[in-house]
Amino acid sequence: MDIIHNFLNLVAPPFAFVTLFLLLPPFHFFKFFLSTFWSILSENVTGKVVIVTGASSGIGEHVAYEYAKRGACLVLAATRENRLQEVGGRARALGAPDVRVVPANVSKLEDCKRIVDEAANHFGRVDHLVNNAGIQSASTLEEATDITNFRPDVNFWGSVYTTRFAIPHLRNSHGKIIGMASSAAWLPMPRMSIYNASKAALISFYDTLRIELGSDIGGITVVTPGFIESEMTQGKFLKNEGKIEVDQDMSDAQVSIIPVGRAEACAKAIVKSACRGERYLTEPSWLRVTYLWKVFCPEVIEWCFRLFYLARPGESETLSKKILDISGARGFLYPTTIQTTDVKAD
Numbered sequence: 001m002d003i004i005h006n007f008l009n010l011v012a013p014p015f016a017f018v019t020l021f022l023l024l025p026p027f028h029f030f031k032f033f034l035s036t037f038w039s040i041l042s043e044n045v046t047g048k049v050v051i052v053t054g055a056s057s058g059i060g061e062h063v064a065y066e067y068a069k070r071g072a073c074l075v076l077a078a079t080r081e082n083r084l085q086e087v088g089g090r091a092r093a094l095g096a097p098d099v100r101v102v103p104a105n106v107s108k109l110e111d112c113k114r115i116v117d118e119a120a121n122h123f124g125r126v127d128h129l130v131n132n133a134g135i136q137s138a139s140t141l142e143e144a145t146d147i148t149n150f151r152p153d154v155n156f157w158g159s160v161y162t163t164r165f166a167i168p169h170l171r172n173s174h175g176k177i178i179g180m181a182s183s184a185a186w187l188p189m190p191r192m193s194i195y196n197a198s199k200a201a202l203i204s205f206y207d208t209l210r211i212e213l214g215s216d217i218g219g220i221t222v223v224t225p226g227f228i229e230s231e232m233t234q235g236k237f238l239k240n241e242g243k244i245e246v247d248q249d250m251s252d253a254q255v256s257i258i259p260v261g262r263a264e265a266c267a268k269a270i271v272k273s274a275c276r277g278e279r280y281l282t283e284p285s286w287l288r289v290t291y292l293w294k295v296f297c298p299e300v301i302e303w304c305f306r307l308f309y310l311a312r313p314g315e316s317e318t319l320s321k322k323i324l325d326i327s328g329a330r331g332f333l334y335p336t337t338i339q340t341t342d343v344k345a346d
């Protein structure tokens with residue numbers, strides 16, 4: 001056996017290099033051609049049924065409005081029912097013919113089943129499933145006092161459960177799945193190791209599912225946002241003790257001078273991309289270049305993050321927060337002024 005591996009060790013790299021070199025230009029030309037073709041044939045979602053989890057705030061809320069403007073029927077899920085009712089009302093006003101609100105905690109299997117059943121029983125079909133519900137943890141591994149609180153129940157299992165229940169319906173309607181991962185899946189942001197890992201796991205999950213389901217369903221769009229304005233970037237984190245809290249200082253330290261995108265713009269890009277059947281979407285799109293840095297010189301990214309995001313021994317503030325305070329950049333990097341008061345989970 002060893003001799004086969006030795007042979008492959010020798011032959012595989014030059015083979016990969018030469019074939020990639022020869023194949024990449026025609027492959028990308030073909031892909032460009034296809035994407036232009038699909039953009040003309042973008043899906044019309046009028047009257048179709050869309051499930052959005054985590055629709056009570058942030059990106060999910062705006063994704064719901066975007067589908068509503070296109071005339072889709074909605075099933076909205078999250079834990080805060082009052083917020084969902086408000087979002088539902090606004091979605092109806094924007095053009096959604098029918099909206100169902102399902103209070104549900106996606107870390108529970110039976111709740112995920114209830115979300116999909118509601119869509120199937122009331123509308124008789126599911127066309128798009130947007131797995132958006134998520135919480136962000138902000139703690140270094142050492143600072144986490146009870147590590148079991150950080151299990152990726154919402155981010156990872158929530159998406160897996162709803163997907164599992166929705167697949168039979170998506171097969172019938174040749175429907176689509178839209179998964180929310182994060183650019184943190186490839187950027188090793190400090191204090192986000194578990195969040196990062198749950199998002200990287202999601203990308204891996206959807207990539208495999210894409211092969212398993214093939215053309216039986218309409219497609220899977222994996223979204224990897226950077227910092228987008230929402231309760232998350234306004235400081236809603238799962239903190240050291242395992243409680244969800246609003247922490248403006250933590251948010252300043254994590255987001256710092258990285259420009260924050262508008263949730264409306266992000267939602268618009270997500271729905272457009274899903275209707276066109278694209279495989280991946282990074283929003284804002286300039287973040288894609290960071291992937292190249294990560295692949296070709298990971299040491300540079302690691303060094304910058306360490307310098308920027310972790311406080312030096314004996315200091316309490318991180319460099320990222322100092323720069324934000326000194327430069328006064330908050331005013332023009334955040335789309336709106338931050339109001340932590342109305343963010344508190346109710």
Ligand SMILES: NC(=O)c1ccc[n+]([C@@H]2O[C@H](COP(=O)([O-])OP(=O)(O)OC[C@H]3O[C@@H](n4cnc5c(N)ncnc54)[C@H](OP(=O)(O)O)[C@@H]3O)[C@@H](O)[C@H]2O)c1
Pocket residue numbers: 053054055056057058059060077078079080081083104105106107131132133134135154180181182183184224225226227228229230231232233236345
């Ligand atoms: N904002 C960013 O910069 C950014 C960057 C990368 C990725 N993302 C991803 O984008 C997605 C949306 O986040 P966001 O930025 O819009 O944050 P957000 O404003 O905090 O929204 C998160 C949504 O998830 C819901 N949710 C949380 N826990 C839940 C649970 N156990 N069961 C059901 N719903 C739950 C929340 O509603 P309730 O509190 O009512 O349950 C809320 O509607 C997340 O998956 C996040 O990881 C965001």
Ligand SMILES: *[C@@H]1O[C@H](CO)[C@@H](O)[C@H](O)[C@H]1NC(C)=O
Pocket residue numbers: 044045046047
């Ligand atoms: C989408 O379909 C609906 C009917 O199903 C139709 O009324 C509408 O004009 C279509 N919209 C576009 C942009 O083709």
Ligand SMILES: *[C@@H]1O[C@H](CO)[C@@H](O)[C@H](O)[C@H]1NC(C)=O
Pocket residue numbers: 079105107108
């Ligand atoms: C969701 O359910 C989990 C597990 O039962 C629980 O720990 C968590 O507090 C619940 N979240 C909300 C927002 O109710």
Ligand SMILES: CC(=O)N[C@H]1CO[C@H](CO)[C@@H](O)[C@@H]1O
Pocket residue numbers: 184185186187188189190192193194196197200
């Ligand atoms: C800090 C951390 O866990 N970083 C990881 C984030 O995810 C990527 C995988 O996509 C890993 O390579 C990083 O090490």
